[in-house]
Amino acid sequence: MPKETLLELENLHTHFLTDNGEIPAVNGVSLSLHKGEIVGIVGESGCGKSVTSLSVMQLVPNPPGKIVSGNIHFKDENIVKASQKRMKQIRGNEIGMIFQEPMTSLNPLFTIGNQIIEAIRFHRKISKKEAKQESIDLLKLVGIPRADEVIDEYPHQLSGGMRQRVMIAMSVSCDPDILIADEPTTALDVTIQAQILDIMRDLNQERETAILLITHDLGVVAELCERVIVMYAGQVVEEGNVREILKDPQHPYTKGLIRSLPKLHGDEQTLYSIPGTVPNPGLKKTGCQFAPRCEFAFDRCFNEEPELYNLGDKRTSRCFLYDKKEGDAAEHAESTLGS
Amino acid sequence: MSIEEKDKQTEENVTNPAKADQQAEMEEIPETSPWKDAFRQLRKNRFALAGLIIIVIFLLIGLFSPWLTSYGYDDQVLANRLQPPSAEHWLGTDDVGRDIFTRIAYGARISLQVGFFAVVGALVFGTILGIVAGYFGRWVDMLISRIFDILLAFPSILLAIAIVAIIGASLQNALIAIAIINIPIFGRLVRSKVISLREEEYIMAAKAQGMKNGRIILHHILPNSLAPIIVQATLGFGTAILDAAALGFLGLGAQPPTPEWGEMLASSRDFIQLAPWTLIAPGLCIMLVVLGFNLIGDGLRDALDPKMKH
Secondary structure, three states: OOOOEEEEEEEEEEEEEEOOEEEEEEEEEEEEEEOOOEEEEEOOOOOOHHHHHHHHHOOOOOOOEEEEEEEEEEOOEEOOOOOHHHHHHHEOOOEEEEOOOOOOOOOOOOOHHHHHHHHHHHHOOOOHHHHHHHHHHHHHHOOOOOHHHHOOOOHHHOOHHHHHHHHHHHHOOOOOOEEEEEOOOOOOOHHHHHHHHHHHHHHHHHHOOEEEEEEOOHHHHHHHOOEEEEEEOOEEEEEEEHHHHHHOOOOHHHHHHHHOOOOOOOOOOOOOOOOOOOOOOOOOOOOOOOHHHOOOOOHHHHHOOOOOEEEEOOEEEOOHHHOHHHHHHHHHHHHHHHO | OOHHHHHHHHHHHHHOHHHHHHHHHHHHOOOOOHHHHHHHHHHHOHHHHHHHHHHHHHHHHHHOHHHHOOOOOOOOOHHHOOOOOOOOOOOOEOOOOOEHHHHHHHHHHHHHHHHHHHHHHHHHHHHHHHHHHHHHOHHHHHHHHHHHHHHHHOOHHHHHHHHHHHHOOOHHHHHHHHHHHHHHHHHHHHHHHHHHHHOOHHHHHHHHOOOOHHHHHHHHHHHHHHHHHHHHHHHHHHHHHHHHHHHHHOOOOOOOOOOOHHHHHHHOHHHOOOOOHHHHHHHHHHHHHHHHHHHHHHHHHHHHOHHHOO
């Protein structure tokens, strides 16, 4: 069933202006997020996934960062052109965000309650007392035991997992339509990760909050997301349903990513890794960004830039192997992978 | 813990002995907040405590000077000129027969006031400029930082002399001059702290919550930059008093017969061999007060630095 589109990015370009020229961190990203949906963005460090999320909030540090072109539609509004004032209304109130480092995301000098109450009262006109009660409820919602005591504690008295819960409580305090989570579990250990993911899933189900989850952990994506977008060098290289992508990746980069995961059953001695490194975004290259590292690359890949080919069933892949004209190469790739 | 809470607790303790035990156990863990930790740390530091005692003594002397002595600070008895310390004149008398202890006591008022107002002035303007420069960056930072650089390029006392020369020699103008030369010191300190704070994730998180710049500065940036500001203020107290004394000594600060320590030094420098006590008393007082503030400042710096805790 088609749901209302909340957020739509159209050909977004965010560049960083440095002494060595303009560096395209996000290079023509298009994606959409529907109501109540959880979408994951995965990719290596430096592939532009965080910059994409900061672009949505318009919090890319400027200078040096700048949204050069493209549109960001939030509901019926193009927020690339929105005023600072409007953006401040949107941030926190309509789009919430949580960050990677729970240890440093809270101000060390104020109590937890102080900070949540401030966040609530900033967007809504309610009394301190009501806000406090609501804060306690929020803390309970994110699974913090003895919430009425924690509210008077300082951040340094809480563990990383607790702080991340507080951060989540803060970012959903105004019941935003979208929650952007930038590597929310990276700094936490695995058991706490699972709890945080559970909380996010509950939020998604109870409040119909759409979640844009940014991560490099395919496990987290598999756990939580319905749809996944794979990014490489500032571009979307593959998009589709999580199960299908994990089971049957199409783009060579996604294949590499999934192959490099450690398997529970298997007798491999060394883990697979994709040869080469992420390209330096400062160096302009013609052709497919992934070509130098790709085992299926052929002449065309180095000369021409592939588009996102539609594979049907809402799946896309940015690879010439899926160009109808390249039938032979695709077959070749198919057979190599099979062997 | 407020009194009502305590009352409530004792009530509970009476009705529920098990809970009382638990409560007692919990109370052994001291309540913690960054500032309380710092104060506890400061109390443990003997040097800082000594500094604190010195300053408190001078504060009391200054505060109660009219009651501590039966002389006025400008009572001249020419018959008693340059008398050595005695029971009548604890620290002796100067060249016009004024009681030196009386003048020192009234001088404590002046010196501490000069230190206080000069530091507060420098702190307020320096902090505002530093935050604006550090938080907004770009050309604002460029402009403010270059002005600081220019101010810091002069030897500070020379700059103070120049300022006083322009606006006229008086204690008040000396105070203004001292405040001005201290602005860049606070400003640069705050600016560098703000630049590092600006990159903290809780600032980014506050922005992601839609908070306005003014609010972020007041609620997040300012409270977190307080530690170095407080340390610099205590240390600045000492230098401000020293600068005031220097200006007084040069005749550019307090004018006679104001009992300012630097001015006292200047007016008795001809008697260094004849009556050394006329110089020793104010000189020693300047040294002690500056030392006191420096000891507190160093202690505070250690106490507020989380890395020094263990």
